Amino acid sequence: MTDTGSSSPAAAPGCPAHPGAVRLGGLEYQQTPSQLYRTLRREHGAVAPVLLDGDVPAWLVLGYSEVGYVTAHDELFARDSRRWNQWENIPADWPLMPFVGYQPSVLFTEGAEHQRRAGVITQALEGVDQFELGRECEQIADELIASFAGSGHAELMSAFAHALPMRAAVQMCGMPHSGTDTQQLVDDLRISLDAAEGDDPVAAYGRVGARFQQLVKEKREKPGPDVTSRMLQHPAGLTDEEIIQDLISIIAAAQQPTANWICNTLRLLLTDERFALNVSGGRLSVGEALNEVLWLDTPTQNFIGRWAVRDTQLGGRQIRAGDCLVLGLAAANTDPQIWPEGHVGAENAAHLSFSNGEHRCPYPAPLLADVIARTAVEALLERLPDVVLDAEPHELTWRPSIWMRGLTSLPVRFTPVVQ
Numbered sequence: 001m002t003d004t005g006s007s008s009p010a011a012a013p014g015c016p017a018h019p020g021a022v023r024l025g026g027l028e029y030q031q032t033p034s035q036l037y038r039t040l041r042r043e044h045g046a047v048a049p050v051l052l053d054g055d056v057p058a059w060l061v062l063g064y065s066e067v068g069y070v071t072a073h074d075e076l077f078a079r080d081s082r083r084w085n086q087w088e089n090i091p092a093d094w095p096l097m098p099f100v101g102y103q104p105s106v107l108f109t110e111g112a113e114h115q116r117r118a119g120v121i122t123q124a125l126e127g128v129d130q131f132e133l134g135r136e137c138e139q140i141a142d143e144l145i146a147s148f149a150g151s152g153h154a155e156l157m158s159a160f161a162h163a164l165p166m167r168a169a170v171q172m173c174g175m176p177h178s179g180t181d182t183q184q185l186v187d188d189l190r191i192s193l194d195a196a197e198g199d200d201p202v203a204a205y206g207r208v209g210a211r212f213q214q215l216v217k218e219k220r221e222k223p224g225p226d227v228t229s230r231m232l233q234h235p236a237g238l239t240d241e242e243i244i245q246d247l248i249s250i251i252a253a254a255q256q257p258t259a260n261w262i263c264n265t266l267r268l269l270l271t272d273e274r275f276a277l278n279v280s281g282g283r284l285s286v287g288e289a290l291n292e293v294l295w296l297d298t299p300t301q302n303f304i305g306r307w308a309v310r311d312t313q314l315g316g317r318q319i320r321a322g323d324c325l326v327l328g329l330a331a332a333n334t335d336p337q338i339w340p341e342g343h344v345g346a347e348n349a350a351h352l353s354f355s356n357g358e359h360r361c362p363y364p365a366p367l368l369a370d371v372i373a374r375t376a377v378e379a380l381l382e383r384l385p386d387v388v389l390d391a392e393p394h395e396l397t398w399r400p401s402i403w404m405r406g407l408t409s410l411p412v413r414f415t416p417v418v419q
């Protein structure tokens with residue numbers, strides 16, 4: 001998601017719903033999230049009035065305990081976006097539509113129906129053997145690295161960090177991780193999730209749906225040890241249409257955040273003096289870097305969202321029925337109330353990077369994401385032991401998105417490896 005709007009924070013004079021609201025599209029992304037969200041929190045409190053693209057009002061929940069409260073009370077703050085009180089102000093081509101437009105997938109279900117759908121996903125993901133997943137990720141990493149190892153330089157975002165989790169997720173769902181057919185699906189998924197100039201995301205999404213329909217048909221006839229087959233065999237009896245929707249949700253939910261987790265961790269390892277110069281000689285481990293990124297540069301900075309079921313109060317704000325709340329996960333992780341000394345981050349996993357409550361990133365997805373990300377980073381450092389940044393650290397730029405935290409590119413160089 002790319003934001004548009006002015007380049008500096010701006011108030012929205014005269015906005016009746018949100019006097020003094022902050023235009024989210026105009027925030028300064030090139031600084032650390034902790035600084036940005038500390039400023040917002042100081043000026044607006046734990047729940048800030050904000051304007052989304054097209055000046056549509058919403059609330060940005062910035063406090064650790066407030067995000068915890070919202071996500072733990074789905075009877076008050078629920079997922080079905082059809083209850084939004086702003087639909088009459090939203091054009092069909094609104095940039096955030098792919099993320100808030102209702103779809104009959106696990107993401108927008110509530111109550112018993114959500115438990116049914118999420119239960120199937122959890123059980124299907126529990127069947128993934130983590131050692132085997134690690135081995136498959138190593139193989140994917142080797143193939144990707146081999147494609148650029150001889151040249152002595154690479155742009156790791158496109159050549160590695162985005163490609164690896166996409167292929168791992170496709171393979172988890174029961175397709176080979178490479179080959180022409182998979183390549184077409186991987187390309188179409190990339191276009192539907194993250195369209196570039198000139199791409200046609202609607203056509204690509206149509207092809208993704210058709211490919212998953214075919215996959216479901218194949219797995220009904222010939223089940224295998226994969227997520228799709230386990231979803232089909234689950235006693236909850238999901239329809240083919242429900243399974244296709246949820247497979248797309250699983251892959252979409254897995255790809256971008258895991259790719260940015262890999263890239264943000266590599267950036268930290270290559271730029272921070274506790275890790276850098278020679279990573280293998282660094283004092284902190286890859287595991288510590290992965291955890292530090294979840295506290296400080298979490299891939300899903302903000303998540304849209306929840307919709308208020310009825311009028312209520314939150315962080316001293318009057319929330320109206322049907323209001324939209326954006327979960328400020330990066331802000332919550334760096335909330336000065338939980339880090340009064342200024343230092344942010346801990347060795348534990350008490351961050352909210354995987355959200356919280358009923359709709360949180362479903363167990364065991366965070367563990368699988370950890371296997372994918374850790375294997376990717378370790379494989380790269382092992383295969384290219386003298387890899388260094390091919391730019392000054394301050395030249396690296398973040399994608400201009402308030403939703404995802406990831407780099408526009410990560411150029412590196414290393415001694416060419418002769419295959």
Ligand code: HEM
Pocket residue numbers: 071106107108118121249250251253254255257258261298299300303329353354355356358359360361362365366368369372
């Ligand atoms: C193997 C990789 C992953 C898989 C299969 C996966 C799967 C999912 C699924 C199916 C959901 C929807 C849950 C629901 O609505 O009930 C979800 C939500 C989410 N995931 Fe993941 N995910 C993965 C990796 C990640 C990573 C790396 C992050 C960030 C560090 C992340 C953060 C989130 C967040 C913030 C949500 C939204 C939760 C909410 O609505 O409160 N996920 N994930």
